[in-house]
Amino acid sequence: MDEALLSSTPRQSIFGSIRSSHLLRRDVPVTSIRDAIGWWESRRIPFNLIVGSAGILTCICCAVVLVAASILDPSEFDMGSPLVGPILILLYGALANICYTGGWVAELVIRKLWPHEADRFATSSWFLGVVFSALLTLAPAVVFLLAGLFGLGHHFLRPTHAP
Numbered sequence: 001m002d003e004a005l006l007s008s009t010p011r012q013s014i015f016g017s018i019r020s021s022h023l024l025r026r027d028v029p030v031t032s033i034r035d036a037i038g039w040w041e042s043r044r045i046p047f048n049l050i051v052g053s054a055g056i057l058t059c060i061c062c063a064v065v066l067v068a069a070s071i072l073d074p075s076e077f078d079m080g081s082p083l084v085g086p087i088l089i090l091l092y093g094a095l096a097n098i099c100y101t102g103g104w105v106a107e108l109v110i111r112k113l114w115p116h117e118a119d120r121f122a123t124s125s126w127f128l129g130v131v132f133s134a135l136l137t138l139a140p141a142v143v144f145l146l147a148g149l150f151g152l153g154h155h156f157l158r159p160t161h162a163p
Helices: 003-008 014-019 033-041 044-072 084-113 115-157
Strands: none
Touching (some): 033 084, 044 084, 044 115
């Protein structure tokens, strides 16, 4: 390919690409409550896929740390009930979707108070809500990994007593 053509092609930032995504645009003006709710609900599945993917990554990280901890020091480790994890995951997913519904509820309020700001509010709040939800979902993985690293360091650095 021609080097001059490559250098003259404008490069979009990742945020520019995200901002131009069909998920964040309103190509057709929203003129009714039904249209506003429909816009949000058409994006619920992508929201759940993004947050669910973050949740799967979190579960994998937490499982690796828990298994490693139980292998390194089984005498001090109790896995607890095997039902707690799946119940918490289902509860978290339900609460995330209840909060997601709050997005279109908030838009309807904004639409009544400041109609000229409603579309911008909706697209911005959807994006920020997805980012926040994904980061919140990943937070336990970070905590478990840090705790696991700390525990690993403690395991290998603790003094051993000779018999």
